[in-house]
Amino acid sequence: MGSFGKVLLSFRRLLPFLGIALFSVSIYVLVRELGRYTISDIASKVGEVPASRFVLAIFLTFLTYLNLTFYDLIASRRVGAKLKLSSTALASFIGYTFSKNIGFTVLSGTSVRFRLYGKAGVGGGKILAIIILNYLTFWLGFFALSGILFTLWPPVLQSAVRIPFGSLKAIGIASAGIYVLYMGVVSFRKRPFRIRGKSFSLPGRTFTLVQTSISILDWLLSAGVLFMLLPPEIVYLEVLGVFLLSQFAGLSSQVPGGLGVFEALTIVILSPTLQADTIVAALILFRIIFYLAPFLISLILFGINEFLFRSSRNSD
Secondary structure: OOHHHHHHHHHHHHHHHHHHHHHHHHHHHHHHHHOOOOHHHHHHHHHOOOHHHHHHHHHHHHHHHHHHHHHHHHHHHHHOOOOOHHHHHHHHHHHHHHHHHHOOOOOOHHHHHHHHHHHOOOOHHHHHHHHHHHHHHHHHHHHHHHHHHHHHOHHHHHOOOOOOOOOHHHHHHHHHHHHHHHHHHHHHOOOOEEEOOEEEOOOOHHHHHHHHHHHHHHHHHHHHHHHHHOOOOOOHHHHHHHHHHHHHHHHHHOOHHHOOHHHHHHHHHHOOOOOHHHHHHHHHHHHHHHHHHHHHHHHHHHHHHHHHHHHHHHHO
């Protein structure tokens, strides 16, 4: 193993401790901010969210999970897995709700996909390829969108997004650079890559653009849910910028659903613009609408699917 490999291995060993550190700091920030308000203060702020915006948040959540189906749909078509649309949609919905709420995607969303796709007759190699393509789709959209947003419109966001590490434009340039580099590789690299005697090919430019479009729509819709739950005086681009940064921190922590990390960073960034109790009320509703309600539905669907599968096997 070369020096780079040793550094990479050391970094991977530190990741669990990084997650613990992020979670600990986040809990401290949440306790500090929430200590200023009573439960009744926050409850009153929850009640101030207009019914129309609440309904729109639910509708955008539905569109978000509907759009997530296309992650699995294009990936399964790419690897040649012949699946019904209903099977793909079910595996996608349950897989994503599990990974979003439980965290540790390898043990949650990945396991669910192996179970559901396996029952549909898809081989393990193809299931793994679908999962890898899903990861790729997700991050392609993140780097493309954050590259555009933070590079072209940092002044619009800077009033709301006040971060203690460098400028937003630097983050945007780095994200755009990663995306452009990847696009260059898939556009001009025609030969397969070889690692330890195994070869693999990256998707082409057209497929990559489709992946990017689906993922960007995912980020836009998800941020729209939070935007609908916040006061109307804050603009969508500000919420989108905050959402990208906070979600990235939450996902990097590997804490289930980014719990605490996402909320804490959102409060820190938005508190100069909005009252903390208003932000907390919106985040509580967001957590219920975007995470917990879909998770409850997916648990019911997963249970029904398992029951029907076992019943059909017992009847054979």
